[in-house]
Amino acid sequence: MVYTSIIGGILILYYLYNKFVRWMPKIPAMLNTDILFIYGHRGVPSQAPENTLYSFKKAIELNVDGIELDVQITKDNILVVHHDPHLERLTGKQTFISTLTYKELLAVDARSIDFGSLEFQRIPKLEDVLDILPENMVINIEIKSQQLFSEGMEQPLVDSIIKYNLLNRAIVSSFNPLRIRKIKSLNSKITTAQLWDDEEEFSSIRWVYISRPDLFHGNIDQFNENMISELNSLGLQIYAYTVNSKEQLAKVKRLNLHGIFTDNPNICK
Numbered sequence: 001m002v003y004t005s006i007i008g009g010i011l012i013l014y015y016l017y018n019k020f021v022r023w024m025p026k027i028p029a030m031l032n033t034d035i036l037f038i039y040g041h042r043g044v045p046s047q048a049p050e051n052t053l054y055s056f057k058k059a060i061e062l063n064v065d066g067i068e069l070d071v072q073i074t075k076d077n078i079l080v081v082h083h084d085p086h087l088e089r090l091t092g093k094q095t096f097i098s099t100l101t102y103k104e105l106l107a108v109d110a111r112s113i114d115f116g117s118l119e120f121q122r123i124p125k126l127e128d129v130l131d132i133l134p135e136n137m138v139i140n141i142e143i144k145s146q147q148l149f150s151e152g153m154e155q156p157l158v159d160s161i162i163k164y165n166l167l168n169r170a171i172v173s174s175f176n177p178l179r180i181r182k183i184k185s186l187n188s189k190i191t192t193a194q195l196w197d198d199e200e201e202f203s204s205i206r207w208v209y210i211s212r213p214d215l216f217h218g219n220i221d222q223f224n225e226n227m228i229s230e231l232n233s234l235g236l237q238i239y240a241y242t243v244n245s246k247e248q249l250a251k252v253k254r255l256n257l258h259g260i261f262t263d264n265p266n267i268c269k
Contacts, residue, residue: 023212024235025213025214025215025234025235025236025237026189026191026214027191027214027215027237028138028168028169028171028191029168030065030136030138030168030169031138031215031237031258031259036252036253036257036258036259036260036268037065037066037138037239037258037259037260038064038065038066038259038260038262038265038268039064039065039066039067039068039138039140039239039259039260039261039262040055040056040058040059040062040064040066040067040068040262040265041068041241041242041261041262041263042055042068042069042070042083042263043055043056043057043058043059043067043069044058044059044062044263044264044265045263045264046244046263046264046266047264048115048118049110049111049112049114049115049118049121050083050112051069051070051081051082051083051110051123051124052081052110052111052121052122052123052124053121053124053128053129053132054118054121056069056129056132057132059265060132060134060137062265062266064137064265065137065138065259066137066138066139066140066169067129067133067137067138067139067140068139068140068142068261069081069126069129069139069140069141069142070082070083070141070142070144071126071141071142071143071144071153071157072085072097072098072144072153073097073098073151073152073153073156074097074098074100074101074102074105075098075099075100075101076101076102077152077156078101078102078125079125079126079127079153079156079157079160080097080102080105080123080124080125080126081123081124081125081126081128081129082097082110082123083144085097085098085144085146087108089112090108090109090110090112091108098146098151102125105122105123106122106123108122108123109121109122110122110123126141126157126160127160127164130160130164130166133164133166137169138169138170138171139166139169139170139171140170140171140172140173140193140217140261141157141170141171141172141173142172142173142174142195143157143172143173143174143176143179143183145174145175145176145179148176148178149178150178150179150182153179154179154182154183154186155186157172157183158183158186158187158190161187161190162187167187167189167190170190170191171191171192171193171214171215172190172191172192172193173192173193173194173195173215173217174194174195175194175195175196175197175200175201175202176201176202177194177202177207177208177210177211178210178211180192180193180194180211180212180213181210181211181212184212191214191215192211192213192214192215193213193214193215193216193217193239194207194208194211194213194215194216194217195217195218196216196217196218196219197218197219197222198219198222205218205227205230205231208231208234208236213236214236214237215236215237215238215239216231216236216237216238216239217238217239217240217241217261218238218239218240218241219240219241220240220241220242220243220248220251220252220260221248223238223240223251223255223257225255228255228256228257237258237259238255238257238258239257239258239259239260239261240252240257240259240260240261241260241261242261242262242263243260243261243262243267244262244263244264244267245267246267249267249268
């Protein structure tokens with residue numbers, strides 16, 4: 001009787017562990033490669049203004065494996081591609097994108113001072129980028145989270161992924177584990193990635209037990225072997241950002257990571 005109770009207790013604990021703690025990451029086939037996977041981080045910022053169509057076209061020309069971008073939402077609920085929640089780096093004024101309509105945003109020049117010789121570059125809609133995405137390329141879409149709970153980006157993002165038939169090559173990432181869970185609740189087939197930096201609000205890697213992602217994206221300068229071992233034990237593929245030097249690339253290879261986000265894909269040559 002005692003042994004039966006012990007065995008029964010073990011089975012219950014095993015069930016609870018697999019139901020509420022353990023999960024099985026789902027990895028898109030395009031990411032299952034033995035070759036280091038290269039993402040153009042915001043396009044190719046070393047050659048073009050970040051998060052512009054010009055930058056993403058440059059990344060496509062360089063034949064990267066995937067492109068990475070950031071999404072914000074406008075006052076009229078349009079998903080646009082921009083890293084910061086405001087426009088200070090472009091206009092000198094801290095005007096928040098969420099307070100502007102997309103039509104108002106069209107007047108903003110996204111070239112930045114480093115690329116002033118280029119023609120006017122607008123802040124693109126997410127769907128503008130999806131329109132030019134090659135069929136053999138992965139896209140990583142980071143939800144920029146300014147609040148703990150949803151700002152309304154998740155549903156239109158899921159709708160765009162479905163509309164463009166990207167379930168097998170779109171990854172949604174965020175530093176906020178609640179955003180990752182929200183995406184999974186809307187469509188469990190979408191691949192997600194937990195972003196990590198020890199200076200962010202969600203600074204422990206163990207937030208993955210809440211977000212239950214398929215992939216893990218972390219700061220290359222903060223990774224160590226113990227951390228990588230723990231993440232590997234969970235079945236997570238691990239990618240590093242932002243890898244812009246030969247020294248950082250050497251660390252990636254030493255830790256046997258799956259891929260990188262870089263401003264300059266030429267460092268891999």
